[in-house]
Structure formats: C-alpha cells, structure tokens
Amino acid sequence: MNFSRALLTGGLAFTVTVATTGALAQASDFPNRPVTLVTPFAAGSGPDAVLRLVSDKLSRLWNQRVVIDNKPGGGGFIAIDQARRAAPDGYTLLQLDSEHVAALPHLYKSKNFVTLQHFDPVASLFRTPFFVAVGTDSKWKTMGDLIAAAKAEPEGVVYGSWGVGSPGHLGAQQLEALTGIRMRHAPYREVSQLYSNVGTGEVPWAFASIPSSQGIYKAGKLRYIAVAAPKRIPQMPDVPTMAEAGGPASLEVNSFVSLLAPKGVPAAVKAKINADVAKVIADPEIRARFDTFAFEPLAWSPEEVQRNAEAKSKVYGELVRRGNISLE
The missing domain is CATH 3.40.190.10 (Periplasmic binding protein-like II)
Structure with a gap:
C-alpha cells in the first residue's frame, strides 16, 4: 500500500515537473513566429497610434513581426470575436479599453458575454484622464x-x-x-x-x-x-481638479487600455509578455509620445488589471442600472 502510494506520488511529481519544464521552455522560445495584435480602434486613433509604437518596439525586442489588425465596429465585438477564436498561445493578443472589459457585459445583457470570462489580462498600456x-x-x-x-x-x-x-x-x-x-x-x-x-x-x-x-x-x-481626477494633469497644469472647480471630489473619469489573451495561455508566456510590454512602455520615445496625449503609462501586473477592471465593472453596473442604459 505504501509502495503504491509512493509510485503514485512519484509519478505525479514527475508529471508536474515535465509540465513546468515544458511551459518554461515554451516561454523562453516565445515568440518564434509573428504575433498579431487585434484592436477595435480605428487606424489613426489615439489607442491605435500607441499600439503601433508598442508593436514596433516589441518587434525589435522579439525579432519577430508584430502585426496590427484593426477591427473597428460592432461595439468592439468584431475584434473581440476574432481574438476569441484564436489559439490560447500568446500569438494573438487583443487591445481593449476598460469599457470594453467592464461596461460591455452590462450594456449588452442579452449577449450574456462577460469579457473576463473569455480573456485574461496580460499587460497594461496606459490610462487617459477626461x-x-x-x-x-x-x-x-x-x-x-x-x-x-x-x-x-x-x-x-x-x-x-x-x-x-x-x-x-x-x-x-x-x-x-x-x-x-x-x-x-x-x-x-x-x-x-x-x-x-x-x-x-x-x-x-x-x-x-x-x-x-x-x-x-x-x-x-x-x-x-x-x-475629473484627484490631481492636476502635468500637461494641463492650469486646469483645476474636479474638487477645485466646485464639483464632487469623488468623481473620477478615466479609461485604461490593456492587452488581453484568450483564456488558457500558459502563465510563463503571459509573464514574459507582461515583462516585455512593461520594458517597451518605459522606452523614452514612447513616454514622450504618451506625454503629448496626457496618457499615463501603466505597468500593472495581470492581477492589477483584473482588480481595476472589476472595480470599474461594479461602478458601471450601478450606473447602467440607474440610467436604464442598454445597447441591445
């Protein structure tokens, strides 16, 4: 009995070790072919301009082509549906803003679509104030x-x-x-x-x-x-905050943009993408471009993206119910 248990335990340990080794090898080899970034934003828009800068830097870092695939329209669902059909291997990523992630499930009730049930956050890009x-x-x-x-x-x-x-x-x-x-x-x-x-x-x-x-x-x-922010924005230092201008101090209006992947991408691959995107976002050329848009660079972990998206979803859900808002 003890001998059988030892064999079972040893076999399980061997399986876990092999799986872990395989995942790490896959991450170290990533990417070994072109990567596609699907986006619901039209070519020439602010998020598209940022994504093209990021894709260029990632292409150089990875020594692989990084292709932008613009799929605007349909409230974001055209891009979402395309990325959703992709293999969960990290070679297809989806650029979404926090409203695609946090508001769509409340605005399209009949679709019964919850973004974070189908996609995992991989990396953050920027946040924009309003x-x-x-x-x-x-x-x-x-x-x-x-x-x-x-x-x-x-x-x-x-x-x-x-x-x-x-x-x-x-x-x-x-x-x-x-x-x-x-x-x-x-x-x-x-x-x-x-x-x-x-x-x-x-x-x-x-x-x-x-x-x-x-x-x-x-x-x-x-x-x-x-x-609509708790602090003044460096690019517009003379514009007062909401509280300073006589509005409600708790009102913050912003949107953040991130990269997501179909659920199932190996954790080691997601960690590599996250680290590489953070490295690219820190590049002085990209920081300078962000400044022109008043975009705040973000280097959140996937867990931080998830937490911030869930917080927005709670706020948006209450607002959608209060205003009886629907896009059906």
Missing part, C-alpha cells in the same frame, strides 16, 4: 456654474458624448448621481463633430480627452474647466 470641455464663450467658468445651471433647470442642460456607454456618457451619469442633477444626453457618431458643436455652443459641454479634442482646443474654441 476633462470637462465647454465652448470658449460659455458663461460657465467652473463646475459649480455647470451644476448650478443643471439644478436650476432639470433636464434642461445637454451634454454630448461619443456614444452610449462611453466614458463620457457614464461619467456624466456619475456626475448626476453624485450631485442629484438631471441632464439630457446627446450621443454622437463622429467625435470631431461632437467637439465642433461644443465649440459653437450647440452642445453646452462634454467630457473630452486631449487627443480627441486638441484640434478644437488649439483653434481656441474650447476651454477645459476641470479634469
């Missing part, structure tokens, strides 16, 4: 002014966003929840048209990132009256 943008001629100088106007005329103040379920939409929903105000939402298909209309005053305000609104801002047609 500013409250108004037209240059707007009478609102502070968040206090905007909130007072909305309180004086419930549902009379209109805000724009780049789509239902976007950070701009959900951020405004959170502002309503924290202040008790009620506003009307005007979703846009074209981001450039949104900020053009904010600049002319046709839409009184919208949340905006620097890359999405900098053209109108540099033309002198936009003002940023607050950044």
